[in-house]
Amino acid sequence: xxxxxxxxxxxxxxxxxxxxxxxxxxxxxxxxxxxxxxxxxxxxxxxxxxxxxxxxxxxxxxxxxxxxxxxxxxxxxxxxxxxxxxxxxxxxxxxxxxxxxxxxxxxxxxxxxxxxxxxxxxxxxxxxxxxxxxxxxxxxxxxxxxxxxxxxxxxxxxxxxxxxxxxxxxxxxxxxxxxxxxxxxxxxxxxxxxxxxxxxxxxxxxxxxxxxxxxxxxxxxxxxxxxxxxxxxxxxxxxxxxxxxxxxxxxxxxxxxxxxxxxxxxxxxxxxxxxxxxxxxxxxxxxxxxx
Amino acid sequence: xxxxxxxxxxxxxxxxxxxxxxxxxxxxxxxxxxxxxxxxxxxxxxxxxxxxxxxxxxxxxxxxxxxxxxxxxxxxxxxxxxxxxxxxxxxxxxxxxxxxxxxxxxxxxxxxxxxxxxxxxxxxxxxxxxxxxxxxxxxxxxxxxxxxxxxxxxxxxxxxxxxxxxxxxxxxxxxxxxxxxxxxxxxxxxxxxxxxxxxxxxxxxxxxxxxxxxxxxxxxxxxxxxxxxxxxxxxxxxxxxxxxxxxxxxxxxxxxxxxxxxxxxxxxxxxxxxxxxxxxxxxxxxxxxxxxxxxxxxxxxxxxxxxxxxxxxxxxxxxxxxxxxxxxxxxxx
Numbered sequence: 347x348x349x350x351x352x353x354x355x356x357x358x359x360x361x362x363x364x365x366x367x368x369x370x371x372x373x374x375x376x377x378x379x380x381x382x383x384x385x386x387x388x389x390x391x392x393x394x395x396x397x398x399x400x401x402x403x404x405x406x407x408x409x410x411x412x413x414x415x416x417x418x419x420x421x422x423x424x425x426x427x428x429x430x431x432x433x434x435x436x437x438x439x440x441x442x443x444x445x446x447x448x449x450x451x452x453x454x455x456x457x458x459x460x461x462x463x464x465x466x467x468x469x470x471x472x473x474x475x476x477x478x479x480x481x482x483x484x485x486x487x488x489x490x491x492x493x494x495x496x497x498x499x500x501x502x503x504x505x506x507x508x509x510x511x512x513x514x515x516x517x518x519x520x521x522x523x524x525x526x527x528x529x530x531x532x533x534x535x536x537x538x539x540x541x542x543x544x545x546x547x548x549x550x551x552x553x554x555x556x557x558x559x560x561x562x563x564x565x566x567x568x569x570x571x572x573x574x575x576x577x578x579x580x581x582x583x584x585x586x587x588x589x590x591x592x593x594x595x596x597x598x599x600x601x602x603x604x605x606x607x608x609x610x611x612x613x614x615x616x617x618x619x620x621x622x623x624x625x626x627x628x629x630x631x632x633x634x635x636x637x
Numbered sequence: 638x639x640x641x642x643x644x645x646x647x648x649x650x651x652x653x654x655x656x657x658x659x660x661x662x663x664x665x666x667x668x669x670x671x672x673x674x675x676x677x678x679x680x681x682x683x684x685x686x687x688x689x690x691x692x693x694x695x696x697x698x699x700x701x702x703x704x705x706x707x708x709x710x711x712x713x714x715x716x717x718x719x720x721x722x723x724x725x726x727x728x729x730x731x732x733x734x735x736x737x738x739x740x741x742x743x744x745x746x747x748x749x750x751x752x753x754x755x756x757x758x759x760x761x762x763x764x765x766x767x768x769x770x771x772x773x774x775x776x777x778x779x780x781x782x783x784x785x786x787x788x789x790x791x792x793x794x795x796x797x798x799x800x801x802x803x804x805x806x807x808x809x810x811x812x813x814x815x816x817x818x819x820x821x822x823x824x825x826x827x828x829x830x831x832x833x834x835x836x837x838x839x840x841x842x843x844x845x846x847x848x849x850x851x852x853x854x855x856x857x858x859x860x861x862x863x864x865x866x867x868x869x870x871x872x873x874x875x876x877x878x879x880x881x882x883x884x885x886x887x888x889x890x891x892x893x894x895x896x897x898x899x900x901x902x903x904x905x906x907x908x909x910x911x912x913x914x915x916x917x918x919x920x921x922x923x924x925x926x927x928x929x930x931x932x933x934x935x936x937x938x939x940x941x942x943x944x945x946x947x948x949x950x951x952x953x954x955x956x957x958x959x960x961x962x963x964x965x966x967x968x969x970x
Contacts, residue, residue, distance in 0.1 A: 436802040446670045447842065448852065448855055457791065460789060464783045492851075
């Protein structure tokens with residue numbers, strides 16, 4: 347049924363393909379005219395200010411939010427009819443990995459194996475190996491038996507990543523994994539994602555700023571006002587490893603413009619929102635980033 | 638006392654208490670995990686109408702209560718899913734509608750308040766063989782599904798969004814928990830009564846999690862505590878009743894015994910959590926400059942000061958300071 351509609355399997359499909367995507371939340375268009383392709387093995391960072399729609403975009407890609415128009419394809423199949431759900435690993439934006447009842451680190455991570463398990467069956471050795479490997483990658487193998495609530499915020503974030511890894515996904519989608527995480531833990535996170543990149547996992551990551559993740563990023567996509575404002579190579583080298591590529595200061599500057607000096611006149615308003623940097627952003631404003 | 642155990646009504650009461658105590662915490666653990674601890678209470682209120690329907694129509698109150706409580710559970714789940722902020726108000730409307738409707742219907746059917754009281758506060762010692770069979774069957778369904786589907790139910794209750802991306806039917810599993818809760822309510826209504834049923838679902842879980850670190854441990858401990866409190870409460874009520882020739886209600890005895898367990902473990906839980914907090918590794922960066930601490934005793938495993946991991950070494954917490962061994966002296970960290 348599916349195979350007849352998709353193109354021949356000889357051409358490698360993009361892992362993620364969003365075509366003319368639009369999302370409407372509570373009657374308000376939040377995303378519109380989104381065209382985005384992520385190819386196998388790419389490490390793509392989705393940047394944008396708060397409220398720009400970057401989290402909405404990945405939530406639409408995972409199927410948590412419905413599209414008002416356009417379509418999302420994962421591995422060449424329409425998103426909602428993808429059968430092997432475990433090919434997608436998702437790390438939601440959460441402050442904590444704990445819930446109302448105590449749970450050990452390995453129990454939370456084991457939830458990531460459900461896509462591979464049959465109902466009413468115990469964990470198989472292959473499941474246990476995947477869980478152990480996932481904990482190893484994020485550097486929490488020693489804490490497997492600890493209660494998640496006893497871990498620090500950064501460690502809990504890595505537990506959520508290990509949970510997604512336990513499903514051995516081909517595509518890993520992370521929603522702001524660095525939010526509220528201090529620098530040493532961001533570095534540990536970057537090490538884990540580096541290991542995955544070497545293994546050929548495709549990564550789509552939402553972030554406000556990249557920090558230690560910058561050297562891993564192949565491609566940066568900037569979301570502004572629900573549209574793609576920039577789609578191109580990462581320029582981590584320009585910031586000499588500190589992760590301060592020009593588009594990042596744009597993201598921050600834009601954010602501050604909203605918070606503080608808001609003159610109210612149309613011209614000044616538009617000026618604030620115009621790109622402050624030359625180079626990659628030239629010609630990419632208003633749709634240049636599409637395709 | 639031993640003679641008492643020879644009576645049929647007492648044996649039936651023991652079986653009913655045991656299966657109720659086993660089943661209630663199995664559902665309760667998922668309700669607590671989803672922070673819906675009061676859902677069982679609400680379903681108990683709704684089930685009152687079900688009991689009244691049974692009494693009014695002359696059919697078995699157990700099965701009409703199951704029907705109405707399941708209906709209420711589905712309605713609660715739908716309201717919860719649709720209305721985000723007004724959910725609890727909508728639930729409250731349903732609860733009070735349930736209990737008011739029940740009392741009204743019982744009055745219409747010319748049933749005495751004593752008859753309704755059996756369901757509101759439990760009447761373990763008045764159970765017939767059919768009641769015990771029904772309770773055992775329903776409890777078995779709850780335990781088998783609640784423990785068999787534990788990985789799925791845990792994942793959905795822990796993080797619904799992740800579960801959905803993973804391909805689990807979040808709505809289906811949430812409905813299942815709601816229906817299991819409704820069934821448990823009706824199982825427990827003859828044991829502890831509809832007004833106290835939530836206690837048997839929630840209190841053993843609250844007690845267990847004072848001491849446990851894993852979900853599995855919490856579930857098993859809660860089931861053991863629930864069964865212990867039910868059977869223990871029944872025996873205690875019977876013993877006190879015989880000894881002092883008093884009319885001791887079993888339902889409240891079971892609930893109070895369960896609460897006593899919580900009161901006993903609560904201070905231990907506080908202590909354990911305090912210890913955990915104190916020993917959690919320091920996360921700040923190790924300072925570059927050396928602030929040499931003026932200090933004349935050697936810190937070590939037996940010095941009595943709390944040792945906390947800090948990066949690649951150990952800090953000793955000493956009088957509000959953090960001493961890190963460095964060569965022959967200690968740095969302030």
